[in-house]
Structures are given as C-alpha cells and as structure tokens.
Amino acid sequence: MTLLEVNDLSIRYAVDDGSSVHATDDVSFSVERGETYGLVGESGCGKTTLAKSLVHLLDDNGYVENGNVWFDGTLPQWSDEQGDATQSVIDDPDKPVRADGKTDLAALTNAQIRDIRWRDIAIIPQSAMNALNPVYKVGDQIVEAILRHEPETTADEAHERARDLLERVGIEPDRADDYAHQFSGGMKQRAVIAMAMACSPDLLIADEPTTALDVIIQDRILEELEKLQEEFGVSILVISHDISVMAEICDRMAVMYGGKVMESGPKDEIFGETANPYTLGLKNSFPTITSADQDLVSIPGTPPTLRDPDDGCRFRDRCPFAIEECHASHPPMYDVEAAESLGRSEEGTDERAHRSACYRIDELEQLRTDAIEESTWTEQRIESR
Template sequence: MTLLEVEDLSVRYAVDDDSAVHAVDHVSFDVEAGETYGLVGESGCGKTTLAKSLIHLLDSNGYVESGHVWYDGTLPAWEDDHGEAKQAVIDDPDKPVRGDGKTDLAALSNSQIRDVRWRDIALIPQSAMNALNPVYKVGDQITEAILRHEPETPKQEADDRARDLLERVGIEPERADDYAHQFSGGMKQRAVIAMAMACNPDMLIADEPTTALDVIIQDRILEELEAIQEEFGVSILVISHDISVMAEICDRMAVMYGGKIMESGRTRDIFEETSNPYTLGLKNSFPTITEADQELVSIPGTPPTLRDPEEGCRFRARCPFAIEECHSSHPPMYDVEEAIETGRLVEAADQRAHRSACYRVDELDTIRTQATKEETWTEQTIESR
C-alpha cells in the first residue's frame, strides 16, 4: 500500500528582490507502508526543504508553489462551504481529499497539519544537539508531545510511556529525569528518535540522523531505526548526503541534485546498475570496502544557483557526458530497463521503476566505463565538451 505520494511538488523561497529560490522543482516519488525510502544528494540540493514541506515546517519565506502530497491515513476532516465536516470524493484540486480517499497534506491549514505531526508523521530533525530544550527534562519533553496529541491520556501513563520509549532506544529509563546537556551526542540522537515515536506515527522523517556522530554510534543509530521499523511497521523517509547510509538501510531511494530527482529506484539497482552521471560521480567520491587502493574522485565545480536556474539539465555544467540537448531542457525521468532492453528513451510512468533523468540512458555501457576514470572528471575535460 502506498502511504505517501508526492506528486509534481515545487517549493520556493521568496527573497528580497521579489524573485524566488527554486529549492524543489517538480519532484515526484512515493513511499510504501513499512518501507524505508532514502533521499540523497549534496548539501543544498533540496532534500531537507522537501522533507519539511511535507508537514509545513518550512521557514517563513518558504512555500509550496505547486503539486500535491497525498497521504493515506486518518486525517482531520475538512469543512465544505456550508461548514459541514466531511471526507468526500472530490475533483476540485483546491480541496484536500481525492477519489481514493488520500488527503493532500499541502492543502491542509496550519491548525490541521499540527494534528498530523507526531500523530501520523513525525520528524527526527537534522541536529539532535539543538532539537532538545535545554531547560526541560528529556522525559518531560516526550511526555509533553504525548499529551498534546492525546490529551485524554493520564499524566502518569504518559510519563511511563516516555520512560519505556527511552528504554526501547537503549537509554536507561531513569535518565528521563536528566537534561539534554547530561546526554552524549549518541544519547541525544536516541532521545530524539524516542520522542518522534511518542504517538506511534505511521511515518518517520529522519533528516541526517547520523550527522556529527562517529562511525560506531552511526551504526547503532541505523540499527535502532531498523529495529523500530521492524517492531512498529513504520515507514521511514531517510535524508542524507552520505550514500553509504542509503546502501545500508533503504529499500528504495532517490538521488537529488539542484532541486530535482536525477535517479530513483530500488537501492540495489541504483548501486549495481547506476544509470545517471551524477550518481556515478557521487559514488566515485565514497570509498568501498572491496577496493583498498581506490582513488576517490570528486565532481569538479559547484552546485548550481537555484535563485534563477538556467535552462537545461541541472547537472550539465559539471557533467562530462553532456550533449547539446542537455542545454535546452532538463531531461524527464526515463525508464532505465526499457532503455537497456530496447535502446529507446521512454518516460517511466511507474514510480517504482528504475528511472534516470539523462538523455544518454541508452548509452550506459560507455558512460559507466568512462565514469570510472579519474581523467573523465577533470575541469579541463568538462570544459572541452
């Protein structure tokens, strides 16, 4: 069952000169119930903006310009023109419910989305070090979240649940009476995970859950997320710049660059049958355990400015495989399997297919071979295209 369906979503940030930063540009993907889905890419590619837009946590100058965020869950009813609360089959895109019963989170009011957060979709924020209130006991912060969304719950029961949640993530229950500064970095991250699970949500959004942690603690945090998913059946949307995190825990993933998705599909397919120049470049910059003498190769140049993005493929200025067509328009998401089997470029209708935004998907053998060579990724090579 598809729990979350992001459809052609565009998110903008207004700036002082009346222009806008195109932070997320016509992005589509879906997340199945009980699945771990990953969004990976360089800093500034739009990952966190995309995640925050799903539950209305953008900065004050951020807004969803277009698109839908369809969610399959029990959400607050909307009112019709006569003030009657209802959930109905409708065709009007300005209303938050569509024919199959899914609700458009992007169309909910601020008061309605507050009821969705924590109860249906919970966020594990990017910096656990700053996510906890320093003047409240850690256990009290978890209790507060429970009582906000379940006001009928007795205070003692909420306190007991908070301690139980901390124990589930490997923190001694009595530490609920401690303050955040008394926790180590790894304990803070676990505490934030426990807080996110306070109201048994259907989905967790984990934004850079292993940032600023050493590799041992990173591994333990990822194990905690996997254990929570197995126990509660929760879906997890993982956001990271670390492609190795995706390989470890994600069932499917999408690679973002410049506000767009460049490649998406099953994690195994993306790693074993990499089909986009940007993904190939990203893989080159991370070490593998199978090649001890591997030379890491970085992608030359810098990500594009999204304030007034140029026409064409977002990655073309840094891509050694760009062709003339890349300058005119950004490529659609092509079906990789279809391109390999038939040599034809066909847009992928299925979100679950292995997809790549590249005009040269039908030339993958050549591109993959050249992408392994260090000289392919020099500024001189790219400038000479």
C-alpha cells in the same frame, strides 16, 4: 500499499529583490507502508527543504508553488471511527481528500497540519542534538507530545510510556528525569528518536540522522531505526548526503541534484546498475573496502545557482557526458530497463521502477566504463565539451 505520494512538488524561497530560489522542481516519489525510502544528494540540493515542506515547517519565506503531497491519513474531524475519510468529506470539493481517502498535506492549513504532526508523521530534525529543550527534563518533553495528541491518556500513563520509549532506544528509563545537557551526543539522538515515536506515527522522517556522530554511534542509530521499523511497522523517509547510509538502510531511494531527482528506484539497482552520470560521480567520490587503495575522484565544479535557473539539465556544467541536448532542456525520467532494450523512446511513469534523468540513457555501458576513469572527471575535459 502506498503511504505517501509526492507529485511534481516545486518549492520556492522568496528573496528580497522579488525573485525566488528554486529549492525543488517537479519532484515526485512515493513511500510504501513499512518501507525505508532515501533521499540523497549534496548539501543544498533541496532534500531537507522537501522534508520540511511535508509537515509545513518551511522558513517564513518558503512556500510550495505547485504539486501535491498525498498521505494515507485523514484529519480526525474528517474521519470515521476507523480513521478513514468519510464519504461526505471525499465528495466535498473544498476538502483536499481523494476518492481513495488520501489527504493532500500541501493543501492543509498550518492549524490542520498540527493534528497530523507527531500523530501520523514525526520528524527527526537535522539538528537533532540541539532539538531538546535545555530547561525541561527529557522525559517531560516526550510526555508533552503524547498529551497533545492523546488527551485521553493520563499524565502517569504518558510518563510511563516515555520511560518505556527511552528504554526501547537503549537509554535507561530513569534518565527520563535528566536534562539534555546530561546526555551524550548519541543519547540525545536516541532520545529524539524516542520522542518521534511517542505517538506511533505511520511515517518517520529522519533528516541526517547520523550527522556529527562517530561511525560506531552511527551504526547503532541505524540499527535502532531498523528495530523500530520492525516493531512498529513505521515507514521511514531518510535524508542524507552520505550514500553509505542509504546502502545500509534503504529499500528504495532517489538521488537529488540542484532541486531535481536525477535517479530513483530500488537501492540495489541504483548501486549495482547505476544509470545517471551524477550518481556515477557520487560513487567515485566515496571510499569502499574494495577500492581502499585507489584515490577518490571528486566531481569538479560547484552546484548550480537555483535563483532563476535555465531550462537545461541541472548537472550539465559538471557532467563529462553532456551533449547539446542537455543545454536545451532538463531530461525527463526514463525507465532504465526499457531504455537498455528499446532506447529512450518512453518516459518512465512507474514510480517503483529504476529511472534516470539522462539523455544518454541508451549508452549506459559506455558511460559506466568511462566514469571509472579519473581522466573522465578532469575540469579540462568537461570544459572542452
């Protein structure tokens, strides 16, 4: 069952001269219940902005220009005793609720979204190690989140639950009485995860959950997320620039570049049957056990400016496989399996299928072969196209 549907979401940041930066353009993906979905890409590609927009945490100059964020959860005042949307709310044209009961988070007010944060959707921020208030005890901060969304819970019950949550993520319960500066980096990260799980949300957004941690602690954090998912059945949206994190933890994923989704689908297909030049370039620039004796191949050039970008493919200026068509318009998402047998005659409409935004989708075998060669990714070759 689908928990979250993001449809054609475009986010902008207003700048002083009256123009705007295109943080994301027409991004679409879905997250199933109990699934781990990943968004991966270079810094500045829009993945963190997208995550913040889901729960209305954009900076003051950020705004959603168009698109919908349909979530399988209803505001308490709009729901019945089972938590489902009432028919009167569904029939009300002024309420952003679909016939299937999903609510459009993008259409909610900031006051309304506060009833959904923590209770239904919790976020582990990118700066998790700095997210704890230094003048409050760690346990008290978890208790505050519980009491805000569960006023029927007593303070003693909330404190006991906070201690239990810390223990579940590998922290001694008595450390609930300590302050953030008394925690190591890994402990702070686990404490923030415990806080995010305080109200048993349906969706957990983990933004760069392993950044600035050594590889041993990274592995432990990923293990904690997997354990929590199994125990609570929570869906997880993981955001990272590290494709190794995606390979370890995700079921499905999307690869973003320049505010666009370039490739999406099941993790195993994206890594095993890569179907986009940008993803091929990412794989080349990351070390593996089997290629330890080979030099890493970086993608030449720099990401595009997102202030008033043109209509062409966002990756074309760094892509060794770009053709004239790539300069005219950004490619739609094609179904990879269909393209390999039928060519690129049909756009991919199935969100769960393996899809790629590339006009050369019907030449994948050649692209995969050429992408392995270091000479393919030289600036001279790309400039000579």
